[in-house]
Amino acid sequence: GDKVKQSPSALSLQEGTNSALRCNFSIAATTVQWFLQNPRGSLMNLFYLVPGTKENGRLKSAFDSKESYSTLHIRDAQLEDSGTYFCAAEADNMGYKLTFGTGTSLLVDP
Amino acid sequence: DAGVTQTPRHEVAEKGQTIILKCEPVSGHNDLFWYRQTKIQGLELLSYFRSKSLMEDGGAFKDRFKAEMLNSSFSTLKIQPTEPKDSAVYLCASSPGSSNERLFFGHGTKLSVL
Numbered sequence: 001g002d003k004v005k006q007s008p009s010a011l012s013l014q015e016g017t018n019s020a021l022r023c024n025f026s027i028a029a030t031t032v033q034w035f036l037q038n039p040r041g042s043l044m045n046l047f048y049l050v051p052g053t054k055e056n057g058r059l060k061s062a063f064d065s066k067e068s069y070s071t072l073h074i075r076d077a078q079l080e081d082s083g084t085y086f087c088a089a090e091a092d093n094m095g096y097k098l099t100f101g102t103g104t105s106l107l108v109d110p
Numbered sequence: 111d112a113g114v115t116q117t118p119r120h121e122v123a124e125k126g127q128t129i130i131l132k133c134e135p136v137s138g139h140n141d142l143f144w145y146r147q148t149k150i151q152g153l154e155l156l157s158y159f160r161s162k163s164l165m166e167d168g169g170a171f172k173d174r175f176k177a178e179m180l181n182s183s184f185s186t187l188k189i190q191p192t193e194p195k196d197s198a199v200y201l202c203a204s205s206p207g208s209s210n211e212r213l214f215f216g217h218g219t220k221l222s223v224l
Contacts, residue, residue: 033213041199041218048212086153090211096141096165098213100153 003027004089006101013077013108021085021104025068029089032063032070038083077108114216116202122222128190131219135204144177144187145201192223
């Protein structure tokens with residue numbers, strides 16, 4: 001089965017609203033990264049997390065290694081937030097290898 | 111721009127050709143990765159270098175895919191011979207390494223094999 005399961009797979013938001021994306025892990029994740037792939041294909045690193053939370057502008061992410069999940073909260077969604085969000089986990093027994101989720105496709109409408 | 115640089119942005123090849131994709135990692139990063147991205151398979155790791163040494167050579171991708179890192183600031187991915195199923199976006203990424211694996215990606219090379 002999927003080692004990193006992302007939900008939802010697709011999401012449509014009105015500009016100005018809030019939402020949360022989630023990743024559940026069936027591996028012993030030690031660090032988590034969140035990426036945004038924009039419509040042109042560029043992958044941008046949003047967060048690199050050890051267990052805990054981080055905030056950057058309208059984005060906030062949390063990683064709970066004991067409960068094996070991570071969340072990405074988007075506040076006051078803007079048109080430029082549209083794209084595909086990927087989470088990726090590093091696990092102790094997999095060394096450097098990141099296991100990627102299948103992504104959440106987000107569309108922000110005006 | 112001091113990010114990861116990949117060339118070319120697009121490549122069109124005939125079946126059976128040899129193509130070479132290029133990558134320059136972020137200056138000072140020790141780890142370099144090559145990934146392939148398709149809609150069906152998502153992101154797949156092809157190769158991984160740590161301090162220029164090949165640590166992962168991609169398992170199922172070994173036979174026609176060869177990544178090299180001749181110096182700390184340049185890597186190539188050769189596909190020989192190309193097949194239509196190789197059509198994908200090839201992404202290079204680098205990270206500082208040494209317990210900081212925060213990954214930075216290049217813009218990718220979109221390969222179409224006819």
